[in-house]
Amino acid sequence: MPIDVTAATGAQPREGSIGWTRKDVILYHLGLGAGIPPTDADELRYTYEKNLHVLPTFAAVAGFKAGGDLASLPGIDVDLRAVLHGGQEVVLHGPLPPEATDIGVRSRVADVWDKGKAAVIVLETSAALPDGTPLYDSRSEIFVRGEGGFGGERGPSTKIDVPERDADHVVEVSTRPDQALLYRLSGDWNPLHADPDFAKAAGFDTPILHGLCSYGVTLKAVVDTVLGGDVARVTRYRTKFAGIFFPGETMRVRVWDEGGTLHVRASSVERDDAVVLSDTVVEYAS
Structure with missing residues (x-):
């Protein structure tokens, strides 16, 4: 079997250090579509080094290589063609700084779940400032088609129902045709996000x-619309x-505000509201 659950979950955690610059943060934000319109003060906080804010989701990029490929x-x-990202979580212990060095990271394969036709590899990463102060914890669920059926645990249910009322906020965000090419930087x-032939081999038209x-x-849409642009509240x-x-x-x-917790659902306008993100929660400080 390509996935040896005992070897994967029993391995020693990987430890190392990461860092980033304002350029890394700005490039990440541009990859999300920030900066339109380019002189808008609300957008400049993401794209200009003066008073630069850092979206909490940058943690997933900053620590992307911490656990290794x-x-x-x-x-x-x-096989990478069988791999899709199944879920993601980040817990913030404080705002991410616009520049950082010597951020200590510790990563491990926490679980491998058996979903029948697929396996889910759960990667956990924790990061701390040089003085040991926790900065963030992240958890990635990697969906691997064709690798299930090995008799393992299915894992917990993460189903979260949105409130039975109209959303409190609805915002539509346009993306660019070249967005994936910029984001991958x-x-x-x-x-899968750049090569048409690879995408077709994986079962996608493009x-x-x-x-x-x-x-x-x-998250940028939620922060800008509901949290007054204050990334530190997440x-x-x-x-x-x-x-x-x-x-x-x-x-x-779509966002439902439950007071301290936001329930969120994201969908594609052009494909009849096809759901893109579900079971989504943003917790925030007042």
Whole structure:
């Protein structure tokens, strides 16, 4: 079996350090579509080094290589064409700084779940400032088609129902046809998001947008619309990647405010509200 669950989950955590510059942060934000219009003060906080704010989802990019590529992890040998991002969570212990060095990271394969026709690899990463102060924790669920059925645990249910009322906020975000090509410069080089032939071999008509890009686009819309542009108010953000999104489509973001917790759903306007992000929660400080 390509995934050796015992070897993967029993391996020693990987430890190292990461850092980033304002350029890295700005490039990431541009990859989410920030900067339109370019002279708008609300957009400049994401794209101009003066008083630069950092979206919490940058944590997923900053630590992207902390755990190593899937193929380099003990016990895991999978075909990238069968790999999709299943879910993502980030917990913030404080605002992310616009520049950082010597951020200590510790990563491990926490679980491998058996979903029948697929396996889900759960990667956990924690990051701390040089003095040991926790900065963030992240959790990625990597869906690998064709690798299930090995008799393992299915894992917990993450189903979260949205309130039974109209959304309190609805915002539509346009994306560019070249958005995936720009976003991948932040570190996710999976050819599924750039190479038409690779995308077709994986079962898609054309390259799709990175799930983590949709993740970031959605949080930016929530922060700008509901949280007054204050990225530091976000304390936790979790989602399930329920469907694909194509560069150039319009993301419709619905938000239900439950006081301290926002329930969110993102969908594609052009494809009859096809769900892109489901079971999505943003927790925030007042």
